[in-house]
Amino acid sequence: MTELSIVPAGAGAGKTHHIQETLTQWVREGKVRPERILAVTFTEAAAGELRQRIRGALVADGNLQAALAVERAYVSTIHGLGRRLLVEHAFAAGSSPQQRLIAEDEQDLLIRRSIAENEALNELSRNLGAHGYRGSFTSDDTAEDSFRKTLLGVIALLRTLGPRGGDPAMADFVEASIRKGYRQPVGTSEALAAALQKAVGALLLAFPRSLADDAGSAAAKTAFRDNFRALKQAEQLLSSGRKDWRSWQRLRDLRQSKRGSPTPDGYDDLAGAVMAAADTLAYHPGPLEDAVSHARALVEGAQSAMADYETRKRELGVIDFGDMVTNAARIAMRPSAPLRSAQER
Known part of the structure; x- marks a missing residue:
């Protein structure tokens, strides 16, 4: 099937109900066998609810055979699907099939080490005040904490872009965007x-x-x-x-x-x-140039830290939640992806 439907909606808008109705209707019309259903959500609870709703609708139709077949359908979270792809096609992707999900404190430690040993960020971190980083009087956060949170946010954003997040041209794109949105400088x-x-x-x-x-x-x-x-x-x-x-x-x-x-x-x-x-x-040209140098340092530093973090994870044989999505997508998008071949068979 090549039909594609995008349903943008907020929480509580009925997305799960819409998916359930669509999949149930496909089964009724013979477009898909119940056991061939692949559906993903963001939580285990939602995945279980979706399966139950599809099964219940088919039981109400009197189609008990199809309702029983739904038990063999793959209904999971997006991260669960990603991990399954990584395990089943690990060798083709050049990774271990026994990768361990990294704990949150381990992840934080690896990222902190990658940041601390990153030369691209040292100059920026030595003068945090000039770039607007301040401690908080309402919490124990320091200027360093504020900087680290910003950097981690940039790293998280770049990782959602997949391979594009590590593109060296990303810093140029960010700089061009800043200059385009800034008033033309006058004077020196x-x-x-x-x-x-x-x-x-x-x-x-x-x-x-x-x-x-x-x-x-x-x-x-x-x-x-x-x-x-x-x-x-x-x-x-x-x-x-x-x-x-x-x-x-x-x-x-x-x-x-x-x-x-x-x-x-x-x-x-x-x-x-x-x-x-x-x-x-x-x-004034000064704030513009400072904004550009700050943004470039963040992007280039985040890319460097991200690359180092990925290397450390590979050496340890671990993955994080982001890997479950981005690495799985990379496998599925490969021209000779095993997943695609299996579907064709």
Whole structure:
């Protein structure tokens, strides 16, 4: 049969019922023998329910022979089917038929070792703060934990792509996508930084202390205090040549004169100049280049770590849940796949 139906639906939408009705109807019409049914789901419970529903519908039809034959049908999870293919066609795939499913803690250890020994990621991991990785005050997660979670997410995503996930051109594709979605840069990083540094310096020279003490409301006091802290931090960063785009972002919205909390003469103009200089962040070339280098490092590092992880698994003779799907798909897609030959016979 070459008929293909795609039914996109969320949880609880009736996918299992639809599959059961379709398979039952095929049996009724003689399109497929009950024992030749192959159906996959995501959980063992759903697989058992699907088999029971098909059998029950055939019993209701009075077709007891077909209902009994359903017991010989293969109804399983997607991972169960994948593992069966890997075992039955192991030699053709060049692997052991007795591969062990790796435990979750073993998998985590192998991936961590692959990451730790990965030169492509060392430069990135040495400067996590510059790429936005921070620890959490609400949990025990560190910047390293945040980075590792992001990297593991990239690895998981690449693995779902099968062989394409390891394609060296993937990093180029990611870079092109980022550049396409980013506003065309204007100016140079040095000139834009110098302009902001000049504006910040002029404001702090004219008003060397926070306006919070003279503010007329609690909200104004908080805003002026935060603004002054952001200005001082930016002054230090800019003078040292360090990059922190969050610092630029904080300077894009400074408190100015409002009813009940007027500012001294000249403050609003100087603050406006700072905000105008900081607003160049929207088309600053620096964040774009940082985003590109960050993304490339993640993709290339993830691919390298992924390749090392695969090597370690082969040496240990183990597979993980992802292998049950991707490796089985690779076997089924081979032009001379044993599975295809068996079906033809």
